[in-house]
Amino acid sequence: MSLTTASPATVARPTSHRRGNPWWTLACVALGVIMVGIDGSVVAIANPYIARSLHASLADLQWVTNAYLLALAVLLVAGGKLGDRYGRRLVYLIGVAGFAACSVGVGLVGSITGVIVLRTLQGAFGALLMPNTLALLRSAFPQEKLNQAVGIWGGTSALATAAGPIVGGLLVEHVSWESVFYINAPIAAITVVIGLVVLAESRETVRQVLDGLGLVLLAGSLFCLVFGVVEGQTWGWGAPSIDGLLAGGAVLLVAFGLVEAKVHAPLIPLRVIAQRSVALGTVTVLLTFFAMYGVLFFVSLYLQNVHGLDPVGAGVRTLPLTLVFAVSSPLGAWLTGRFGPRVPIALGLGVTGVALLLLLSLEPGSSYVHLWPSFVLLGIGIGLVVVASTDAIVANAPADEAGIAGGIQTTALQFGGVLGTAVLGSVIATVVGSRLVGDLTHAGLPHGVAAKFQVAKELVAQGVAPVPKGAPAALAKVVTTGSHQAFMSGLHEALLVAAVVSFLGAIAGLFVSRGEHREGALPVIG
Known part of the structure; x- marks a missing residue:
């Protein structure tokens, strides 16, 4: 195995007590990951209801998402360092409790400004929670089981993300948008109770000034x-x-x-990030989630705005990706244990690139058969990479910097998603801007009339056909055909960019080595 952990010879774990038990630790950590995963994917479902209830503008709704994302991405490394310094169990449980309290506050506050402020705080508490999940697993599991645990950790995150749109859709339709956020309270309560009983504390061996x-x-x-x-x-x-x-x-x-x-x-010892495998592992995480989040975001727009599905329907159709991701993560753990991180990273990103190239066959009227095989391949590829890249980062960091290593990994994940959505969005917008008038003309609009639709290029870049209100059916059909064709041209370019990025990541993965700090032990304190 590659990931560093406390060896049985170093830490005696009483078999009659649950504290420090690896599988109870995994259960507790998984609950925290579930809470964050569900929350991350239900907000998009709740946004239209928040807008109506709190009279929020489009810019307000963007900040409901972006404020959380910014706080989370900015503070992840700090959250890992605080866990190393003051105790990973303590910081993790504070993160869980604070995340849930802010989530409940979002439902109670009654103003869009309050929602944005609380979402910012929620992101900050999420930054305490996420990086310490990996450090807790590292301290609890013996070497021969740790990659398996990380595989389950990754699969749990995938399942939670997949469940979010479905659970969120049912709640907002049959209960209220506030209930989407209240659901975190019981999950957090269970997590804290279990955590107080089963989690063993661990921290850096030499206390250092922050x-x-x-x-x-x-x-x-x-x-x-x-x-x-x-x-x-x-x-x-x-x-x-x-x-x-x-x-x-x-x-x-x-x-x-x-x-x-x-x-x-x-805060981050340069000797950690200067190591080739830590740097390359970070790069491969970033490139993987650049492709995954960027593509998922715009394929979701394709399903909703081109095919007319609601968010729940779109979420159901992406289940092959997330369910296979959950299954392939343990496979990634086995491959990492057998061959080290190099093989699963290169193989996973290669498969991801192939899946993205297959999506180039999509057209506005394509059936689901053109989507699900690529989703299955994406799930396999990403599942392989997540576990192996985590190994490359965490196992090459000294034991005392386990929280920092977790922060680096989760920061790369978040930043990759942000970068993918932004860059691929710009690719689509640029292509749509250059193609829209020509595609509308080719669909049957006179050039002068088609030119007037150029002002709607931002809507078209989201897959929306800007059909004028009350337009005759023939005009609506022409505008829809031309707009969707322009969007598909942009989507194809974005998919090609994401595929190239994936193949570059596969090449980088060939130079990743096994962890150099497998012998280090994390001190278990209680």
Whole structure:
């Protein structure tokens, strides 16, 4: 096995007591992952209801998602470091309780400003929760079982994400939009009770001063970079504000590196990220979720806006991806244990690239048979990569930096998703802008009339046909045909970009090695 863990010789675990029991630890960690996974995918279902109930604008709804995403992405490494410093069990349970409390608050607050503020806090607590899940697993499982546990961890996340739109759709239709957020309360209560009983505490062996300056610089850098990427399409790539944010993020990141090289107890020791396999593992995580989230976002728009499905129907049709992901994660664990992370990363990203190329056959009228085989292949590919890349990152970090390693992994995952959605969205928007008038003309509109629809290119880039209200059926058909063809051209270009990114990630995976710190043991404290 590759991932570092406490060896049985180092930590004596009483067989008669549940505290520190690996499988109870996995159950507790899985509940936290379920809570975050469901929450992440139900918000899109709740947004239209939030808009009507709280009179929210489109910009408000974007911030309901983006405020959470920003706080989560910016603070993940800090959350891992706090777990290393003060105890992973303590920080994890605080994250669980705070996440649920903010979630309930979202349903109770009664104003869109309050919702956005609480979603920001929810993201901050999520950043305490997520990176410490991996560190807790690492401290609890023996080496021969840890990759299997990480596989189940990844599969649980996939199932929760898949269940989100279905559960959310049922709740908003039959109960209320607030109930989508209240559901976290009972899950969190169960998690905290189990956690207090079964989780063993672990932390760094040598207590070090918290690197406050490094924390501020890293958080500022990630905020500028993530915010710039999120708003790039809205404000316009090349706009002075976006260029300033991205440049500022890069400058702060350089300053962070300079500080980390000088301080006695750095937030992220440069020796960790300087290791080839940690760096490549981080890159492969980022590229994997660049492809996955970017493609899923726009294929979901295809299902809803081109095929006319509701969000629940679209969610059901993506189940082959998430269900196979859940099954293939344990396979990824077995391959990682047998061959190291190199084989499953290269194989998984290669399969992902092939799946994306197969989706190039999609047309506006394509049946589901053109989708589900690619979803199955995507599920296989991503399931293989998640476990193996986690091994590459965590097992190459010293035991005392397990929380930091988890923070690096989850930050790469989140940033990859943000980058994929933004970059592929820009690809689609650019192609739609260049093709829309020509496709409408080819569909039957006079060129002068078609040119007037150019102002609706942002809607078309989401798969929406901008049919004028009260338009005759013949005109509606022509506008729909031309608009959907322009969207499909953009989607095909985005899929091609994502496939190339996946193949590049597969090549990078060939240079990843087994973990170098398998012998390190995490101290179990109680």
